[in-house]
Amino acid sequence: MRTSIKRPSIIIPRPTKASLARQSKIRNSILGASATTNTTNTLKPIQNEDIKSENDLSTIGVLKQQVRRASAITKNVAVFKRRRSVHKLAAIVSGSSLDNSTGDGETLKQVIVASLTENVKKMDLVEQPKTKYSMNSDNKENRASKRPTTLPANLLRKKPIPIPIQLLDKYAAEEITIDIIEQALTSDDLHIDEDDEPIDPTYAMDYVADIMNLLYSLEKRYPIQSTFLTSTSTTTLFPLTTMATMANGSASRPWKLTTKHRTTVVGWIIQLFYARFHLSQDAMHICIGLLDRFLQQCINSTTAGAGFVTQKNLQLIAVASFLIAAKVEETHHPPVDELVYVTDHTYTSDQVKKMEKKILHELRFELNRPTSLQFLRRFSFVSSAGDEQHAIGKFLIDMSLLNVSCIGLAPSLVAASATYIARYILNPNQPLTFDQCWPQELQSRSPYKTYESMSNGVKILAQFIDKCLAGTNSKECEILTKRYEHEQLSQASLFCMQQRTLIHKLATE
Incomplete structure (x- = not known):
């Protein structure tokens, strides 16, 4: 059970005889003023009329202060505007001190409530403008409430509409001529005896005949030649004078991709697949196939340039090929940060992603070469x-x-x-x-x-x-x-x- 919370007690003072007499005078004056005088014009004669007692003066002063405070209330969100009708309550109460007639208490409540209700209806609630373009005019307030608010024309700036760039327009698929190498299976070939084990679905x-015929056609479509690799010994490519200048440091010898470089990189990829990440054999074969195709494309084509394949970029190309192959074959590929770690932070994750895009564009997004x-x-x-x-x-x-x-x-x-x-x-x-x-x-x-x-x-x-x-x-x-x-x-x-x-x-x- 929740413990009871002790609230501070409020002490209400007992009314004295003087206060009761003053309240009766106020009731009588209100009843007399409502019957004989017009409430709208009571404020002006009050200022010239003599006030006979100090108690009436204090009462009028307190009520006027309360009216001023209520009319000047300002909040963070809204501001209340005071009109002339706000003084009506002060006029009613001020005139009551001049009349000594008696009346009913319920009539006093009705008059006060009616005056308050009338004043509240005539008070305008104006929202604080959040922008300099908000509408503050009282004449346009009703029309603005009937229609949806819209921003001015100068705020409706024309933003550039994002147009999807069709990157694959120049990579349109070409028709493939499929040679019939393996004949389709007949019903007799698919017949299984009771003693035979069921074939794995x-x-x-x-569809196996159609699939194999397609694979035979795809391997002809994406051939790889070993001619893009140079021999291991590259000293014969440069004369002795060139070697001498290189020893003096005046010239740099161009780097060439050799068979030894390729064997070292492939061995490192095999170690990553089998020893480090324990991925499938299919992904490893796809990775090395992408690596060979990209190296051949860069060295033999004029678009990529043979100078792109350097000793510094070779491991980066291998890591990007690893990432593509893992995405193609595996359910979950290793994180890019993990691949950056295995390169001893030689490259950044952004460099790996950029190289991944480079490989895909150079290979025209064609990753279907069979293994x-x-x-x-x-x-x-x-x-x-x-x-x-x-x-x-x-x-x-x-x-x-x-x-x-x-x-x-x-x-x-x-x-x-x-x-x-x-x-x-x-x-x-x-x-x-x-x-x-x-x-x-x-x-x-x-x-x-x-x-x-x-x-x-x-x-x-x-x-x-x-x-x-x-x-x-x-x-x-x-x-x-x-x-x-x-x-x-x-x-x-x-x-x-x-x-x-x-x-x-x-x-x-």
């Missing part, structure tokens, strides 16, 4: 591959990201070569023929019908894997080798090391 069996991982899943499904074959294929295509020679290969060829090598080394006891490593199902559902169509990719990938497993592998290769040593990935790297002789045989054929 994520494979989209009703080799997408084709690998399809080839593993068609060939009814087990976990070991698919894990070895994933290890091989991850290793191909570090190989500069694999940049110019189509993603489907890299996936086909990885599938071929994986099936070849899984049967070490008997050498397999082309039809056994690449069965009829894969031949009919891929553009690679013969060994000659895929021999180039198989040889390039096998040579690089053989070199990495020889013990002279770089730090970038060690990251992937340790990752695929786990049992969850079927120890794919250890198995490839055991079957290195077979890989060497494929590399030398």
